[in-house]
Amino acid sequence: MKVLIIGSGGREHAIAWKVAQNPQVEKIYCAPGNGGIGQVAECVPIGAMEFDKLAAFAKEREIDLTIVGMDDPLVGGVVDVFEKEGLRVFGPRKNAAILEGSKAFSKDLMKKYNIPTAAYENFDNPEEAIAYLKEKAEFPIVLKADGLALGKGVLICNTLEEAEEGVKTIMLDKKFGSAGNTLVIEEFMTGREVSVLSFVDGKTIKTMTSAQDHKRAKDGDQGLNTGGMGTFSPSPFYTKEIDEFCQKNIYQPTVDAMAAEGREFKGIIFFGLMLTEKGPKVLEYNARFGDPEAQVVIPRMKNDMVEVCQACIDGTLDQINLEFEDNAAVCVVLASDGYPVSYEKGFPIEGLESFEGKEGYYVFHAGTALKDGKIVTNGGRVLGVTAKGATLKEARKNAYAATEWIRFENKYMRHDIGKAIDEA
Ligand code: AMP
Ligand code: GLY
DSSP states (O other): OOOOOESSSSSHHHHHEEEEEESSEEEEEEEEOTTHOOOOHHHOOTTTOHHHHHHHHHOOOOOOOOOOOOOHHHTTTHHHHHHHOOEEEEEEOHEEEEEEHOHHHHHHHHHHHTTBBOOOEEOOOOHHHHHHHHHHSSSSEEEEEEEEEETTTHHHHHHHHHHHHHIIIIIIOOOTTTGGSSEEEEEEEOSSSEEHHHHHHSOOOOEEEEEEOOOOEEGGGGGOOSSSSSEESSSSSSHHHHHHHIIIIIHHHHHHHHHHTTTTOEEEEEEEEEEETTTTEEEEESSSSSSHHHHHHHGGSSOOOOHHHHHHHHTGGGGOOOOOOOOOEEEEEEEETTTTOOOOOOOOOOOGGGGGTOEEEEEESSSEEEEEEEEEEEESSSEEEEEESSSHHHHHHHHHHHHHHOOOOEOOOSOTTTTGGGHH
């Protein structure tokens, strides 16, 4: 079998590493990939948004299965382009990826199908948004750009002034581009956040083990929002009771709602949940694996990735018994100092070989490149260092020990990934 993976981050490296374990897989390509993914896959210099080139490549190389890791190509319709060419591809079509691509759509869907989420209103017009804020809003309040904004299109505003400024930033200054044509104004919720990822075949949904991300750049959840500075899995706050509630009231209802709307969803649904005093509520949906959630969830997955993806495409997920190891994993992101604002790159990375042959320790590449035969830093989030352990505490200890094996100039990380588990 030949497999193509679309994307270039730590998530795609984790997917490629897992796919490589299938004995039938003889060749993996990754477009565009990165320096480290080159260890398990052949990187192909085609951008993730170059759909026609990607499809032509898949045809020419007789790719048996394409797995789309990233949100932009999914929302842009790469799956439709591949299907039209008769290619097998794992991921939602454009009309289903809208679950992530439009927050206004997802909020309306949840309202229509009684799926628990924060109260909200959608606005196409900035004056109306401001009038609503003046007359009806309670603070803090949350403003969300409707479209994809690299995880940065959410503003939490404590005062009317801040919120008015926020409307201007999103809708008039267009800081997030056309993603801000529509604005969602949403009730502020408090509670623990949990990420639950799932495989979906259009009808059946099978959830994976839970995880939690740390989105802020600095220790103690301070600093700017990032793509994610580290994760742990499972979340000790995600109890059996909460899972039962979500299976019944959130997960299956979402899949059924999409089917009822004529938007059959096949692929990954990532449920961003807030565990509020009034029960679990949906913060957001994503239509793909999380990054760096994938880096803790995939190493704990017992099933074969290719088999599960095929079952989603074929609509036979009900026949799969999805299983995860009864242990824990922690991923600490090694970033370039200055991320997410500005940072230098091109520094050689030392110590990667320390991971070779060490079971339960992984280094997933995100922002790396191969230069003169050496791996160098090439982005804000450089590497994800994952370690497993019997317990979360042990996994955290192992992961932080492994971060010491890696050296590069301007290496930066948070020191409190998974610290919340002490409170559990
Ligand atoms: P999202 O992209 O919708 O997940 O939002 C990014 C982050 O903003 C979430 O992970 C939360 O930390 C925060 N957030 C989003 N919506 C709300 C809300 N309604 N109440 C409180 N925090 C929120
Ligand atoms: N880690 C959050 C995301 O992938 O959206």
